[in-house]
Amino acid sequence: MTVYDRYRTLLHKLALVRARAPGGDSPEADALLDAMDEVWDALSDGERAAMERERARLALALDSRAVSA
Numbered sequence: 001m002t003v004y005d006r007y008r009t010l011l012h013k014l015a016l017v018r019a020r021a022p023g024g025d026s027p028e029a030d031a032l033l034d035a036m037d038e039v040w041d042a043l044s045d046g047e048r049a050a051m052e053r054e055r056a057r058l059a060l061a062l063d064s065r066a067v068s069a
Contacts, residue, residue, distance in 0.1 A: 004047045007039045008054060015058050 014032045
């Protein structure tokens with residue numbers, strides 16, 4: 001698994017954790033964020049830019065689900 005794929009996997013896991021417990025932090029979310037920080041440092045500038053777009057897309061998708069619920 002590439003560093004990019006690892007970060008993307010962690011990002012999606014975090015989205016799932018936050019969807020289960022909206023508005024609150026959890027030990028699971030904290031652990032994922034710590035792991036994401038470590039992986040972020042290993043990403044290239046291009047990979048970071050791609051991840052920023054991925055995070056924005058994922059946030060929009062989650063917001064859309066919250067509004068329609």
